[in-house]
Each structure stands twice: as C-alpha cells, then as structure tokens.
Amino acid sequence: MDVIRIGDADDPRIAEFHAIRDRDLTGRGGRFIAEGTVVLRMLAAAHAKAETGDFVAEKILLLENRVAGLGEILEAFPEDVPVYVASSDVLDRIVGFHLHRGVLALGRRHREPSAKDLLASLPEKALVVAAFGIANHDNIGSIFRNAAAFGADAVLLDAGCCDPLYRKSLRVSVGSVLSVPYARAEAVDLLTTLADRDFAIWGLSPAGTTEIREVPSHPRMALITGTEGEGLPAHILSAVKTARIAQAPGLDSLNAATATGIALYEIAMAQKRL
Amino acid sequence: MDVIRIGDADDPRIAEFHAIRDRDLTGRGGRFIAEGTVVLRMLAAAHAKAETGDFVAEKILLLENRVAGLGEILEAFPEDVPVYVASSDVLDRIVGFHLHRGVLALGRRHREPSAKDLLASLPEKALVVAAFGIANHDNIGSIFRNAAAFGADAVLLDAGCCDPLYRKSLRVSVGSVLSVPYARAEAVDLLTTLADRDFAIWGLSPAGTTEIREVPSHPRMALITGTEGEGLPAHILSAVKTARIAQAPGLDSLNAATATGIALYEIAMAQKRL
CATH class of the missing domain: 3.40.1280.10 (SPOUT methyltransferase, trefoil knot domain)
Structure with a gap:
C-alpha cells in the first residue's frame, strides 16, 4: 500500500478536507466527506460498482497510525485513489478541530438519476x-x-x-x-x-x-x-x-x-x- | 407573576446553573437541569404530584424575553419556586455558552424508589x-x-x-x-x-x-x-x-x-x- 505523507496543512492535494465542519453546509459539486471506518467501507463498496452506481471515491486522508488497521478496506479501493496520511497535529490543522477517529475520504456523486x-x-x-x-x-x-x-x-x-x-x-x-x-x-x-x-x-x-x-x-x-x-x-x-x-x-x-x-x-x- | 432579576452572573442564587455544559457529567445529589419549554412543562406536571411522585422543582432561570410567552407553564409551579430572569448577556455568562432557547430549571429527584x-x-x-x-x-x-x-x-x-x-x-x-x-x-x-x-x-x-x-x-x-x-x-x-x-x-x-x-x-x- 503506497501512502503519501502530508506534512503541511496547506498542501493543495488535500485542500478539500480543509475546515470540513464549516463547509459541511455547502455540499457543492456532488462532492462529500466520508468519515469513519464504517462509512469508508461503504464508499469502497460503492466505488467498486461505480460503473453502474452513483458514487466514486476521489481520495483518502488518514491519521498515520490508522493505516495498518485499515489494510483490507484500503485494498478494496483501486490504486488510482490516492491515500494521504498525516500526523495528528497536521490532520487537526487541516480539518480545523480534533479529529478523533482519523479516517476521512472524499467522494463524489458522479451520476444523479432522476x-x-x-x-x-x-x-x-x-x-x-x-x-x-x-x-x-x-x-x-x-x-x-x-x-x-x-x-x-x-x-x-x-x-x-x-x-x-x-x-x-x-x-x-x-x-x-x-x-x-x-x-x-x-x-x-x-x-x-x-x-x-x-x-x-x-x-x-x-x-x-x-x-x-x-x-x-x-x-x-x-x-x-x-x-x-x-x-x-x-x-x-x-x-x-x-x-x-x-x-x-x-x-x-x-x-x-x-x-x-x-x-x-x-x-x-x-x-x-x- | 413575580420574577427576580439577576444582573450578576456570579449571583449565588443561581449558582447551580453555572457552566452547566461541563457539569452535565456529574449529576450529584439528585439535582438536574431541565432545559427548554417542553421539559419545563413536564417538570411542572411532575412537581404538581410531588407528594406521591419522585421529582420537585427548585428554581427556574429564564431569558427575560421568554417570561411573557411561558405564563401558563410558570403558573403551574407553586409560588415558592423562584423564577429568576436575566438578559441574554448575563445568561450566557452564567451557563458558559450561548443559550439559544433561554429556558432552564433546576429540579431534584427527591425520592428514589427501589x-x-x-x-x-x-x-x-x-x-x-x-x-x-x-x-x-x-x-x-x-x-x-x-x-x-x-x-x-x-x-x-x-x-x-x-x-x-x-x-x-x-x-x-x-x-x-x-x-x-x-x-x-x-x-x-x-x-x-x-x-x-x-x-x-x-x-x-x-x-x-x-x-x-x-x-x-x-x-x-x-x-x-x-x-x-x-x-x-x-x-x-x-x-x-x-x-x-x-x-x-x-x-x-x-x-x-x-x-x-x-x-x-x-x-x-x-x-x-x-
């Protein structure tokens, strides 16, 4: 599992995770934040049938010490979904509060059936x-x-x-x-x-x-x-x-x-x- | 309806309402904070049958502009339950956060059946x-x-x-x-x-x-x-x-x-x- 380390909270590669609590009220462009292990697993399942389903995963951001325990779920995502990791300090600065669980992903609703x-x-x-x-x-x-x-x-x-x-x-x-x-x-x-x-x-x-x-x-x-x-x-x-x-x-x-x-x-x- | 105006957040008469969010985790002495109109009404009903029931009301603390709208509920309490009122500023300083609804009461479980x-x-x-x-x-x-x-x-x-x-x-x-x-x-x-x-x-x-x-x-x-x-x-x-x-x-x-x-x-x- 290749992970990409983020050392700077302002790194543009993880910009979508900035201040997620405030932006919770927007929901623009069909993008959304998935939080926690259970929702991450559901996103992996949705992405696996993205060709007929409505959702894709775009990127994952984890607290560094969570990676080992999530192996099976992370492997369910295709390789072109990048997995970023950060220390607790950096992660908290990114999201704007203390993110206890340390598991985030960015998803997108790529199809909206009528x-x-x-x-x-x-x-x-x-x-x-x-x-x-x-x-x-x-x-x-x-x-x-x-x-x-x-x-x-x-x-x-x-x-x-x-x-x-x-x-x-x-x-x-x-x-x-x-x-x-x-x-x-x-x-x-x-x-x-x-x-x-x-x-x-x-x-x-x-x-x-x-x-x-x-x-x-x-x-x-x-x-x-x-x-x-x-x-x-x-x-x-x-x-x-x-x-x-x-x-x-x-x-x-x-x-x-x-x-x-x-x-x-x-x-x-x-x-x-x- | 006689109300008692509180101008000082440190007034000892309303000490039990201090920093209620933090003290939410204690629950000592059978005392509790009732919050909001619906719970206040339930406390009035419980107090009305306090002789056989388990609860009494001890005091009420309201945002000053809420008093008029609560007349019927307040009259359901006996006269020896004091009603304190405060401005929004003072109330927020008492409780330690912005109390949007402005309706609080202190109750006590005075009987604990086995x-x-x-x-x-x-x-x-x-x-x-x-x-x-x-x-x-x-x-x-x-x-x-x-x-x-x-x-x-x-x-x-x-x-x-x-x-x-x-x-x-x-x-x-x-x-x-x-x-x-x-x-x-x-x-x-x-x-x-x-x-x-x-x-x-x-x-x-x-x-x-x-x-x-x-x-x-x-x-x-x-x-x-x-x-x-x-x-x-x-x-x-x-x-x-x-x-x-x-x-x-x-x-x-x-x-x-x-x-x-x-x-x-x-x-x-x-x-x-x-």
Missing part, C-alpha cells in the same frame, strides 16, 4: 421511502439507515429535504446513503410518478386513518414521511392514503427516525421481504 | 423496559421517550446505564424521564425481581429466536434492551427468552432507539394497551 428513471429501474415488488420537507441532518441520515435495514429499494427526497451527503447525515446513516439509491424531485412530481408506476402510496401521520400494522400489502409500496413537528402538509395527506402509529395519549410524539423505522418494519414484514 | 418497590406498585397488566449497559445519553433519553409513547409503566436501569437526568438525556427524552417511573439495580437483581413478579422477560437481540411480531402476549411483559454495538451479554441472553427484529442481511444494524421503539410498539399492540 426520480423517474430511478423508479423505472425498480423491481416488480418494491418498497420506497419518500421524505418530504426533512431539513434535519440526523433525521435524513436515520431514514437511509432504516431504509437499508428493512431492505427498501430507494429513497425519494422532495425539494425541502437537506442533502443526505452532508457529513453528519452520511455518518448517522452509517454509510447507507451510499448503498440505497436515491433521487430528488418536487413533491407533486414524486406523487404523480409513484402513482403512474402503480405504487400504493401511504403517508405517515399521527392523524392517519389506518393503523400501520393493518396497512394492506401491495407489490409496490411507497411510504411518505414528513418532519417531526409539523408532519406532512394537509395537501399531501389529502392526496394519499394515511397510516398512523398508535401511541399513548399525551403531548409527546415519536422521534422521526423511530416512526419511520416502525412503519418500514411493518410494511417490509407485510410484503414478506425480510 | 426496583422492588417500583415493580410492586405496578398494575396487574404491565409493560416495563429494562435497559442494560446503556451509557449513551441519547439512547437512554430515547428509551424513555419510546417508553412514554407506548405507555410503558416503568423503566429499569442496570448499574451500567448512565443517569437519565443528564441534561442531554432529559432533553432527548422530551421530558419523559420525569413522567415514566424508573429505578436502578444490578442486572441480576432486576431479572430475579421481574421473574418473582411473574413478568415474561424478553431480551432484544439480533440473534433472538422469536420475531418480535410473534412474541406471545402476557399480562406482564418486560423488554430488555442492550447497547447498540455489543447488544446484551451472553449470560443475560441465556437466562431469558429472546426476540429479534428481522432486517435485510448486511453489516448494518438498527439504531438502539429505533430497535427499542419497534419492540415496544409490537408488545404494546399485542397487549392491546394502545
């Missing part, structure tokens, strides 16, 4: 999650993690959702943003396309009419999930079938990630896909 | 969650939030769990730590007491033998949940019945909060308590 194309590519029996208006990075990450855990085929994002490639979303997803195909479109277009493709569309809402356990199975199921506080807007809820998760009476509501997890589990079990 | 007494007080039909070895503040908070959402009667904590009154746990629980009774004991004692009280004890594990949807209902159900990475230790799993949540094959696992939420939903539905 929602229409993504839905056209799905199998006859399918499960998709559509997230509407979810701007919270943790919640977007959780939706991908749950989608992966319960074998969903795709995630759809409306224009109000944040970018799942934000560093924190990617980390919370445990890298699932790189493994579950996703696409973005306007909410109305997503609903229309789902209906055209014969999906049964269910919106999740505390005011839903059908308990999630009782939702009838259908070969193609779409679950729409909204924000934790506001939920899905009325014009969406009136356009789709609605499901609720029974809860004890009171002020509280479920965490968005938990609600989506319960709903996906129920639908996936009803579809016998687990 | 696990035996708590279990003895539960109704004939009961659901409890036992958390084993959960040191993550978010995850403990989530367990309480889910316990409240699905109407669990109590939470039991083994010696390896962190204090649910940590500021972050309390916030993540949306104040449910103040509404769902809990007690702490050694894991072995918890199992013995649960068995003595005729609880069906189910450990949640990816290697569990029964799918959580198929777990037979019983009037008294106890769900044991462990840490996200390690799960429950082998000596616990071998002593109880075990349930799993079906997932797509792969490296990933569910987030601890989501797993507990799914399991509690299933058990609560099977018990027809929702």
Whole structure:
C-alpha cells in the first residue's frame, strides 16, 4: 500500500478536507466527506460498482497510525485513489478541530438519476421511502439507515429535504446513503410518478386513518414521511392514503427516525421481504 | 407573576446553573437541569404530584424575553419556586455558552424508589423496559421517550446505564424521564425481581429466536434492551427468552432507539394497551 505523507496543512492535494465542519453546509459539486471506518467501507463498496452506481471515491486522508488497521478496506479501493496520511497535529490543522477517529475520504456523486428513471429501474415488488420537507441532518441520515435495514429499494427526497451527503447525515446513516439509491424531485412530481408506476402510496401521520400494522400489502409500496413537528402538509395527506402509529395519549410524539423505522418494519414484514 | 432579576452572573442564587455544559457529567445529589419549554412543562406536571411522585422543582432561570410567552407553564409551579430572569448577556455568562432557547430549571429527584418497590406498585397488566449497559445519553433519553409513547409503566436501569437526568438525556427524552417511573439495580437483581413478579422477560437481540411480531402476549411483559454495538451479554441472553427484529442481511444494524421503539410498539399492540 503506497501512502503519501502530508506534512503541511496547506498542501493543495488535500485542500478539500480543509475546515470540513464549516463547509459541511455547502455540499457543492456532488462532492462529500466520508468519515469513519464504517462509512469508508461503504464508499469502497460503492466505488467498486461505480460503473453502474452513483458514487466514486476521489481520495483518502488518514491519521498515520490508522493505516495498518485499515489494510483490507484500503485494498478494496483501486490504486488510482490516492491515500494521504498525516500526523495528528497536521490532520487537526487541516480539518480545523480534533479529529478523533482519523479516517476521512472524499467522494463524489458522479451520476444523479432522476426520480423517474430511478423508479423505472425498480423491481416488480418494491418498497420506497419518500421524505418530504426533512431539513434535519440526523433525521435524513436515520431514514437511509432504516431504509437499508428493512431492505427498501430507494429513497425519494422532495425539494425541502437537506442533502443526505452532508457529513453528519452520511455518518448517522452509517454509510447507507451510499448503498440505497436515491433521487430528488418536487413533491407533486414524486406523487404523480409513484402513482403512474402503480405504487400504493401511504403517508405517515399521527392523524392517519389506518393503523400501520393493518396497512394492506401491495407489490409496490411507497411510504411518505414528513418532519417531526409539523408532519406532512394537509395537501399531501389529502392526496394519499394515511397510516398512523398508535401511541399513548399525551403531548409527546415519536422521534422521526423511530416512526419511520416502525412503519418500514411493518410494511417490509407485510410484503414478506425480510 | 413575580420574577427576580439577576444582573450578576456570579449571583449565588443561581449558582447551580453555572457552566452547566461541563457539569452535565456529574449529576450529584439528585439535582438536574431541565432545559427548554417542553421539559419545563413536564417538570411542572411532575412537581404538581410531588407528594406521591419522585421529582420537585427548585428554581427556574429564564431569558427575560421568554417570561411573557411561558405564563401558563410558570403558573403551574407553586409560588415558592423562584423564577429568576436575566438578559441574554448575563445568561450566557452564567451557563458558559450561548443559550439559544433561554429556558432552564433546576429540579431534584427527591425520592428514589427501589426496583422492588417500583415493580410492586405496578398494575396487574404491565409493560416495563429494562435497559442494560446503556451509557449513551441519547439512547437512554430515547428509551424513555419510546417508553412514554407506548405507555410503558416503568423503566429499569442496570448499574451500567448512565443517569437519565443528564441534561442531554432529559432533553432527548422530551421530558419523559420525569413522567415514566424508573429505578436502578444490578442486572441480576432486576431479572430475579421481574421473574418473582411473574413478568415474561424478553431480551432484544439480533440473534433472538422469536420475531418480535410473534412474541406471545402476557399480562406482564418486560423488554430488555442492550447497547447498540455489543447488544446484551451472553449470560443475560441465556437466562431469558429472546426476540429479534428481522432486517435485510448486511453489516448494518438498527439504531438502539429505533430497535427499542419497534419492540415496544409490537408488545404494546399485542397487549392491546394502545
């Protein structure tokens, strides 16, 4: 394994890793920072099928003492993905804070399928999650993690959702943003396309009419999930079938990630896909 | 509403709010910091039944411009709970960082029931969650939030769990730590007491033998949940019945909060308590 030592925090070869915390809010050019061993492994897996998939790895930056332990993952990347290493001091100066785990990579989403194309590519029996208006990075990450855990085929994002490639979303997803195909479109277009493709569309809402356990199975199921506080807007809820998760009476509501997890589990079990 | 203006960050009357972020790790004397409007409301509710309940409010500290909007909640506290107000500058100097929301209270757990007494007080039909070895503040908070959402009667904590009154746990629980009774004991004692009280004890594990949807209902159900990475230790799993949540094959696992939420939903539905 050839590694390239970086001694100067201003070395242009690792410029993309500069002050990553501040730049977390940009997400320009389809590039993103993958952080930690698990996400690095997912990036290697995504890169390995880059010809048909949506992601490539561009470079890796590691704390010098992490290289030995990562051998197997690093070897999964092709040789033209450079591996840079730095001391803890230099690495902290590059990223702008103390990077405890010392594992970073720069990836790029080199293909962005349209929602229409993504839905056209799905199998006859399918499960998709559509997230509407979810701007919270943790919640977007959780939706991908749950989608992966319960074998969903795709995630759809409306224009109000944040970018799942934000560093924190990617980390919370445990890298699932790189493994579950996703696409973005306007909410109305997503609903229309789902209906055209014969999906049964269910919106999740505390005011839903059908308990999630009782939702009838259908070969193609779409679950729409909204924000934790506001939920899905009325014009969406009136356009789709609605499901609720029974809860004890009171002020509280479920965490968005938990609600989506319960709903996906129920639908996936009803579809016998687990 | 009489409020007491604080002009000096070192005023001894509000000393307990000093540098709360650093002291978040202590939790001494049963005192805790409640933060935000929702948790303040839960503290008011807990204080209102302090004679039989476990919590009292000791003092409240607010950003001056928050007082007007909190009238109804503040009036729920008795008059001998002082309400201090401060400007944004003074408040930030007190707590040691910029406190955006400007709503704090000091509470105290004035009664700590033993696990035996708590279990003895539960109704004939009961659901409890036992958390084993959960040191993550978010995850403990989530367990309480889910316990409240699905109407669990109590939470039991083994010696390896962190204090649910940590500021972050309390916030993540949306104040449910103040509404769902809990007690702490050694894991072995918890199992013995649960068995003595005729609880069906189910450990949640990816290697569990029964799918959580198929777990037979019983009037008294106890769900044991462990840490996200390690799960429950082998000596616990071998002593109880075990349930799993079906997932797509792969490296990933569910987030601890989501797993507990799914399991509690299933058990609560099977018990027809929702």
